[in-house]
Amino acid sequence: MSGSKIITVQRHIIEQERDHPEATGELTGLLWDLTIAAKIISREVNRAGLADILGLTGQENIHGEEVKKLDEYANDAIIKSMDHGGHLCVMASEENEDIIPISDQYPKGKYVLMFDPLDGSSNIDANVSVGTIFSVYRRKTTAGNGTLEDCLRKGVEQVAAGYIVYGSSTMLVYTAGHGSHGFTLDPGIGEFLLSHKNIQIPSRGKVYSINEGNANTWDEGTRKYINDLKKVTPETGQKPYSLRYIGSLVADFHRNLLYGGIFLYPADYIDPKKPKSKLRLLYEAAPLAFIVEQAGGKASTGDTAIMEIKAEQLHQKTPLIIGSKEDVEKYEGYFKNK
Numbered sequence: 001m002s003g004s005k006i007i008t009v010q011r012h013i014i015e016q017e018r019d020h021p022e023a024t025g026e027l028t029g030l031l032w033d034l035t036i037a038a039k040i041i042s043r044e045v046n047r048a049g050l051a052d053i054l055g056l057t058g059q060e061n062i063h064g065e066e067v068k069k070l071d072e073y074a075n076d077a078i079i080k081s082m083d084h085g086g087h088l089c090v091m092a093s094e095e096n097e098d099i100i101p102i103s104d105q106y107p108k109g110k111y112v113l114m115f116d117p118l119d120g121s122s123n124i125d126a127n128v129s130v131g132t133i134f135s136v137y138r139r140k141t142t143a144g145n146g147t148l149e150d151c152l153r154k155g156v157e158q159v160a161a162g163y164i165v166y167g168s169s170t171m172l173v174y175t176a177g178h179g180s181h182g183f184t185l186d187p188g189i190g191e192f193l194l195s196h197k198n199i200q201i202p203s204r205g206k207v208y209s210i211n212e213g214n215a216n217t218w219d220e221g222t223r224k225y226i227n228d229l230k231k232v233t234p235e236t237g238q239k240p241y242s243l244r245y246i247g248s249l250v251a252d253f254h255r256n257l258l259y260g261g262i263f264l265y266p267a268d269y270i271d272p273k274k275p276k277s278k279l280r281l282l283y284e285a286a287p288l289a290f291i292v293e294q295a296g297g298k299a300s301t302g303d304t305a306i307m308e309i310k311a312e313q314l315h316q317k318t319p320l321i322i323g324s325k326e327d328v329e330k331y332e333g334y335f336k337n338k
Contacts, residue, residue, distance in 0.1 A: 037081035074117035090146025120248025129167035131250025155307035161287035205260030221338030262323035302335035
């Protein structure tokens with residue numbers, strides 16, 4: 001825990017709100033509800049091997065990926081925790097093809113929630129860390145039901161973002177634009193307690209995270225960058241970077257956020273005229289970019305800041321290069337000069 005004080009995530013959110021007299025408390029309530037959903041999902045993840053929630057549902061999501069039972073459970077848990085609080089006008093999930101409206105029986109709020117209910121779910125059956133990623137925007141429409149327009153946004157418009165990693169312990173990291181802060185779930189009392197105040201990612205790391213099995217699809221700049229990371233440079237004293245790749249975005253990002261390093265998921269250049277990307281802008285790249293920038297890091301496609309990309313589609317995909325600022329900037333140099 002941070003210092004000698006015991007600070008719950010609820011208390012931390014409220015204290016941040018007090019620094020802004022204009023705040024109405026709605027965002028506080030929204031984030032509070034999200035922590036409830038996180039606890040519910042954490043409980044099920046931790047007992048997944050004992051319950052009938054491992055394996056596949058027999059269905060595919062809109063991305064053509066097989067839906068895990070726990071994916072479906074996490075998606076439902078978030079929707080049912082968030083739809084009736086009066087804070088939201090609309091939601092969108094990586095698992096749903098269209099926007100998720102708020103039922104007419106519930107009041108409509110001024111915020112929009114975007115989320116990936118269970119990132120890394122292909123690793124569930126192997127007991128590898130998975131996570132939830134979320135992003136919050138103020139609505140653009142003035143009243144009533146939220147629309148697609150409220151969801152298609154730039155990352156710089158986010159008012160809050162965060163992720164929950166379900167691993168050896170369950171940890172919540174969030175930002176509301178005033179630094180990135182981490183909270184660890186104490187299962188004995190059922191509370192998230194402040195454990196990592198004002199996280200600062202090292203300006204340069206010693207590890208890189210990338211799926212090298214895709215090396216034959218990379219652009220020339222990416223290949224040269226990765227090859228150079230492996231070299232010893234006696235003149236500068238540079239030692240080779242170490243490869244650390246879990247294959248679960250939340251887990252890889254969380255490690256690099258705390259220790260420094262760079263995560264790379266470049267575009268697929270099998271067809272040079274039609275590069276393809278995999279990670280979702282609204283549900284994965286933009287919220288993690290907000291978090292890393294608040295921690296002193298950087299997020300880029302190689303030539304464009306992730307936070308500056310305006311989403312044109314609900315499930316738009318993007319390359320993602322994210323982590324320590326100096327590492328990302330060095331990669332950008334290679335990518336732009338490929």
